[in-house]
Amino acid sequence: MTLHPAIAPMRTTCPYCGVGCGVLASPDGRGGVTIAGDPVHPANKGRLCVKGAALGETLGHQGRLLAPQIGGQTASWDQALDLVATRFRDTIARHGPDSVGFYVSGQLLTEDYYVANKLMKGFIGSGNIDTNSRLCMASSVAGHRRAFGSDTVPGLYEDLELAEVVVLVGSNLAWCHPVLFQRLAAARAARGTRVVVVDPRRTASCDIADLHLALAPGADAALFNLLLAEIHARSLDCGENIDGVEVALAAARATDPAQTGLTRAELAQFFDLWLGSDKVVTVYSQGVNQSDSGADKVNAILNCHLATGRIGRPGMGPFSVTGQPNAMGGREVGGLANMLACHLEIENPAHRTAVQNFWNAPRMAERPGLKAMDMFRAVEDGRIKALWIICTNPAVTMPEADRVARAIAGCDFVVVSDMMAQTDTTRLAHVLLPATGWGEKDGTVTNSERRISRQRRFLPPAGQARDDWRILAEVGRRMGWRDAFDWQHPAEVFAEHAALSGVAGALGSDFDISDLAGIGVAEYDALQPFLWPQSAARCGGRFFGDGRFHTPNGRGRMVAVTPRAPQALDAAYPFRLNTGRVRDHWHTMTRTGLSPRLSRHLAEPFLEIHPADAARLDLAPASLAEVTSPHGRAILRVLVTDRVTPGHPFAPMHWTGETAPSGRVDALVPGRVDPVSGQPALKSAGVAIRSFAARWFGFAVCAGAARPDCDYWAKAVLPRGQQLELAGQEEPGDWTEYARALFGLKGEPLMIRDRARGLVRLAFLQDGRLQAALFVAPEPVALSRSHVAALLTEEGGLDLLSGRPGADRPDEGALVCACFGIGVNSIARAIATQGLTSVEAVGRALRAGTNCGSCRPEIGALLQAGMACRAAAE
């Protein structure tokens, strides 16, 4: 295929969150790409959040894995693929099909995912393919299947705009699904939608909330059980077509309101809002799913919608928002160990036979395979002897991450397919396979509202990288299944998947896109975003509004839920650590970490902790905390804030061995799972916290690479070079030597030393230009990061060692508006000096918040803080 740079923009889909925004990508022919929102894509209608808008900064070849490697040495594709096929074939021959496993990802395209699932479940003959969606959506899948008889998301995004009340449960929509949040915020501004946030933490999403319920951690099932009891008490109509009403009600009525940690008044306000209008949408995400009672929480929510018939009709329904760009596609192809394909059931012999016949498969998996946590246990104890990890970084993101990393390191044969050369997981592989990334590959993804969109190729592959589906198909062919894996184009894979969905549809599956079974390359290339199903029987729309479900008797099912408190805390680990995401980074930062603007919002791993806890533990703001659990240890920057409640601190999941080795929070998280879904309780780790007694703190910038060697460090990329936060318990004997080793520089630095105050400042200059600088102090280094960082890109830098901005150059502080580079200090100053009172006014004054809008909640918070200050002063 020839590529035509600098012609009409390519219509594609964002590779980050499950909103699935349409993107216009215009390559300039010189390696640069201009990114814009696609005005005609139904998910975003031209909007993009800051991560989408910064996609152009992440497309360089820096850090990419450019050729296959065997044992750390570059190898040819033939060598690598032969080795993978041989080792898998031999392991299966000797130890049976269940001695191998695939651990894959909701960031694969549907075509990649389809091929992986077909190879494992139909040809290798094992169910041992599971995915990071186990950590993400498994509880929703289980809840949907229990209630509806199928894993179906009933509603559409527009329901959030048509609703009168939108409840966000365990969802920080403002940061994690920003464009959907903006659609909600716009609807609220236009028609007064009431918004409720149910989250133990006061998140950016609370900016538009009429009510924030900071419930006790894990108490969601109790809250929705109480709502169900209230629904009954107010004798609202229960749907005729629902089973299990009585048992669910009995369990609900037995729920003790004290479990929620909320006041009667808060509960009453919530009930009045939820019951005051039919048009209610309950959006939920990881605060619900990632729990040891995740599936029950989901069903407690679904029960309330089933009980009131508020489902699958405009402006009403439960809405599980998916995290990854193709979490939904993975579910559709059957990528979870306990599913078959096209929403068919692996335990159902008729379903298995139908799929086997369709694939002409020699050996079908006959039972569910190992779910993620169990899979890595099997790797640990040697039951799985060959493992292929594709498009995910489990050495960072699995609970008990240190143990998982050790298990991978101890496995006989590990293959990793990734775009990047250096990740915590690629480091453990015997064979590394370079995958094409976003912009280089062609395929489809399904977003949270069941909309299938094309990702399109507009760049040549980096080095020798190949598409994941092609790599998998090559291995399938080399394992001996030539015909079954003999596609030439992703359109052929998609067509096969669509044809199989027709077989599934005939067996009663909701997922049926058989209209597309005959699709050719040209039609595939021109494919417009569409909602599934897409078949002779029905196209798009909502599910279950007609009262017909996918259960054997066609009736919906309410599930009796007895709320379980989260596992009690051990006295030695008295804090319950909550974990999650920040606004501008994506998971393990292999891509967002390449963007300077995305790295300025929050540049290092942190622990949000309540002032009362901080005072008790003697933790000063900006100091470091040592957090331990029975599974591991982390060192995190202390952020004292009443956004979190006492006893319930929060830490983000993004930092890794590459960016901050002691900031990996999954080292702390236990592998406890929900018994129904197998999803780990990632939001609830028992930990101990104490001050990390650093002898010295450092801040450094450098134009080149740095090799930090100290107890704590965190790296963030800058427009030129990088910045580093450092700390240690032992002071190096010679700071000049230390700095030379850190920066890999030989020359003589300029140095200022104040022994009495323990301050060291040194800088390496070359031709009058700053190469690197290190600032050391006995307390956390207080100086303007943005100013020092800017000096790397400027001539001179004479006031460098002062570390303070010149009078003419105010410090921007932490970046709030990443689009226009506007920091917290500028916004606060403008609010104070110009008397600004609205987000719009700040936008007019500074442009902040007027492009992607991701930072509008934070500007709102600054406005509130400013108004509180003024009120206090008056």
Ligand SMILES: Nc1nc2c(c(=O)[nH]1)N[C@H]1C(S)=C(S)[C@@H](COP(=O)(O)OP(=O)(O)OC[C@H]3O[C@@H](n4cnc5c(=O)[nH]c(N)nc54)[C@H](O)[C@@H]3O)O[C@H]1N2
């Ligand atoms: N910026 C950004 N966006 C992303 C991602 C990213 O990495 N970065 N990742 C994507 C992915 S894969 C996913 S899955 C989604 C996740 O999207 P979200 O689920 O919205 O994000 P999280 O921050 O994981 O967790 C949501 C909230 O759950 C709350 N919570 C914790 N415990 C409880 C509880 O017991 N009950 C309730 N009600 N709430 C609780 C936390 O305080 C947190 O605010 O985001 C997607 N979008």
Ligand SMILES: Nc1nc2c(c(=O)[nH]1)N[C@H]1C(S)=C(S)[C@@H](COP(=O)(O)OP(=O)(O)OC[C@H]3O[C@@H](n4cnc5c(=O)[nH]c(N)nc54)[C@H](O)[C@@H]3O)O[C@H]1N2
């Ligand atoms: N404590 C805690 N842990 C969590 C969570 C939490 O909230 N708290 N959330 C969980 C959730 S919901 C999720 S989804 C997971 C996410 O966790 P992971 O999936 O492990 O994280 P990513 O960084 O997205 O990893 C994707 C990898 O695939 C590579 N990659 C990108 N594109 C491609 C491609 O096209 N092909 C291939 N082969 N590789 C590619 C990237 O370079 C990267 O190494 O984390 C889970 N872990």
Ligand code: SF4
């Ligand atoms: S909301 Fe942001 S991250 Fe999510 S799909 Fe849209 S642009 Fe991408």
Ligand SMILES: [Mo]
């Ligand atoms: Mo996720």
